[in-house]
Amino acid sequence: MIKIKAKDVDVFYGKKQALFNISLDIEENQVTALIGPSGCGKSTFLRCLNRMNDVIDICNVKGEILINDFNINDKSCDVVRLREKIGMVFQKPNPFPKTLYENVSYGPTIHGMAQSKQEMDEIVETSLKKAALWEEVKDRLHEPGTGLSGGQQQRLCIARAISVRPEVILMDEPCSALDPIATAQIEELIDELKKEHTIIIVTHSMAQAARVSQNTGFFHLGQLIEHGSTDKIFKNPDNKKTQDYITGRFG
């Protein structure tokens, strides 16, 4: 099943074009990895999917992005609802300067998802459990989230993202600031999360893309060079550039 369908997406930063004519289909309940050298536009594309580029004044997005067959670049799209459906995890863990509990309950509070304290407690607990953080923090839910280790902070951010039960989770190099053990934990978690969510992950690590994803898209200089199943991209790519990048000849 196709969850997200991007059609001819162009992105401009002021007069400079960052993405050229991107068309990409993303499968439901699978992990799609976006790879490519730095500055190739993969993060920019990711930020198109929950309209985070709106925050940047000079950024201008053209083309259609259909999520559940609804164009999110349409004027009638409610960004608040969109971002409820499409969660995001950032490169650097960015927990709010609040308690662990407040961090996770942030989204449900904004979207009015809990009618009582009990319901909220449940949401917080399930989210933290799904993010494989519950056992480590259940005794200190009311301590600041910034006191955790880097890997724990990132899992807290994942818990925060899944607390509103999004359909899609966007991950922008979620492991680049973490050590190998924390990275392994997050990768395991991604595997678990794809049962309920569609995941799109931007990564610099080819090994990570190969480990966690079912589909891969390769970006280069603002263009989508090739996309397909991860197996095919890594073993038998069609394009010479993809081949070169995968084998480490540039990038």
Added chain:
Amino acid sequence: MNLILFTFIVLLGFTSYYFGRKKAYTIQSTKKRLTALPQFYGYYLAIWCAIPAFIIFSLWAIFEPTIVKLLILSDYSNQGYLDDELNLIYEKTKALSRGQFTGEITPFIEASAEKYLSLRSIAQSSKVVIVLSAIISSVAYAYKRISSNSRTREPVEKFLNAVLFTASLAAILTTVGIVFSLIFQTIDFFKVIPLFDFVFGTHWYPAKAFVRDSSEALDPTMYSDTFGAVPIFAGTFFIAFIAMCVAIPIGLMSGIYLAEYASTKVRQYAKPLIEILAGIPTVVYGFFAALTVGPFLKELGTSMGLEVSAESALAAGGVMGIMIIPFISSLSDDVITSVPQSLRDGSYAMGATKSETIKRVIFPAALPGIVGSILLGVSRAIGETMIVVMASGLAANLTLNPLESTSTITAQIVVILIGDQAFGDPKTQAAFALGMSLFLVTLCLNIVALRVVKKYREKYE
């Protein structure tokens, strides 16, 4: 004379810098490696020039007047003069030597004046000789000593360290000096006026102390009900409260607008414009309050059937609040801008709107800085003088009606110290006691501010 000498020493300093560097280059040209860059050799010599000059100048400044005085007055010893009379003779001598003496000139004084002049010129020329010879010999000594492996970098760094340390010490010592000058006068004041009367008395009427004939003996009982500071403390806090009621909402909201909502272009113009407010002299705010706002409020009040004093606490407090707006808006704009963008992104990505993000994430994160800016504003409000003197009247009424006139600590200090004053008089010392209390209040405020800021820091970092 001193100016020429000083210029000459500065020139000598530059010359020794030049020679030090030149020597370093010479050493370098013989393919030897230096222990420091050639400039350091230059600075090193310049320091050898500056230190003896500084020492000798300060020695002269300290001892010359004392020694000259001793020598002059030695002529008068064994003649049974009292110390005060000797001092008078010395002052007369000095005045005569400057040609400013108008009284009757006695031959004794004339002789002393001549002696004084000759002593001064001896002192002056010996200073020139000693300074120059000391500098030249110390520089020459250092110049001979420096070689390829002499250490010049460390002494230069140490010297800079010492200079910077002295500068900060001067700032601290000034504060200490001010506090001590307040303390002693305040203690004298409380010897006459009981502390209890000052802190809890509700009548402030220092004009009563003007009436005292200074030839009469000091009678503490006549001051009861004169120096009760409650009304002016109440007035101070009341006016500061009115000011903060104006400044906090407006300042904070404009700070948030500038930091979060305003486009780069608007911000570029709006921020300097708001900061212009901070540059307006308070005396200008004062007559704005006294001549424009005060009468306007009075008319407005009269048309609504209220009795408004032309010099009301409301006018003074309101205008003071306007004066404080830029402090709060500019500082809170800075702290809000410094909240990392990643927190905003995190909140937006959860589907939060701009106002939710500000309320729930940015404001709490910026709170320590915002509290700091508000407390800074409060200290300004409490210490502000000119606006109150001009716009709020000088009568110390104990009132909580913003439409009446009240007075503040600062305004009362002005009232007390304007015109003729006698030291050692309770009226004058009252000003010091008030200054001391003001200092204590702002000190406490600053301590509280630091505490609050630290507490939130611990919570959020």
